[in-house]
Amino acid sequence: MELLAAIVAVLAVLVLVDLVLSAAIIRRLRQTETTLIELRTPPDTGLPVGATMPEFSAVNGDLSSRDLVGEPAVIAFFSTGCPHCPAQAERLAARADELAGHGTRVVSVLAVAEGTTDDLTPTLRKAGRLLTESGPDGLMAVFGETATPSFLLFDAEGRLMRKGHELSDVLGSG
Missing domain, CATH: 1.20.5 (Single alpha-helices involved in coiled-coils or other helix-helix interfaces)
Known part of the structure; x- marks a missing residue:
């Protein structure tokens, strides 16, 4: 026992x-x-939801904030060397027809860092308008974005409705 x-x-x-x-x-x-x-x-930076689209003019002057007022717009920020950007760029390109069907303009801003290869341009051209910059000082600074990818959804009056670091954060799954 x-x-x-x-x-x-x-x-x-x-x-x-x-x-x-x-x-x-x-x-x-x-x-x-x-x-x-x-x-x-990534940190939550940039414009707060409800803010008005800042005044801007693209480097070459062929697109400004005035061109986007009157219809909803998605402004997407990408950078070369970003590990998450290729997948999000593919998702944006895959939804380009759906967005155009709803009258939503898509503008992608690609910051090309010196010494990196640009594999995103062909994909982003399928998504809509593409603006290429040589660093994060251009439109990323105007919108206060510090991380990529970042997506901003503006309504027809230029007011920020949603924002996020994944396309689904802004447009939902689709």
Whole structure:
């Protein structure tokens, strides 16, 4: 009987140790998950929802904020070297016909960093109007965007309706 009691006591201790270790592992996994989410989520920068589209004129002068008033517009910011931009550019190009059917203009702004290859231009041309800049100082600065990809949805009066870092944040899934 003493042997059985000793075995039960040892098993009880082992179960308690297992519970403590499992709780520590779960706590550590939650901390790691929070850290990963913080690393993956770009900061919320730029215009607040409800703001009016800022006055701008593209580098070559062939597009300005006045050209976009009167119809809804999506302004999308991309950059070469951005790991998430190719997938989001494909999604935007895939929805180009749908957006045009709803009367929504699409303007993509591509910041081409020196020393990087530009694989996004062919895809973004399928999505609508493409403006290429040599860095983040142009329209990205005008709109206050610091991370790419970024999407802004303006209504026909030029008021920011939605914004996000994924196309689905702005247009929903479709």
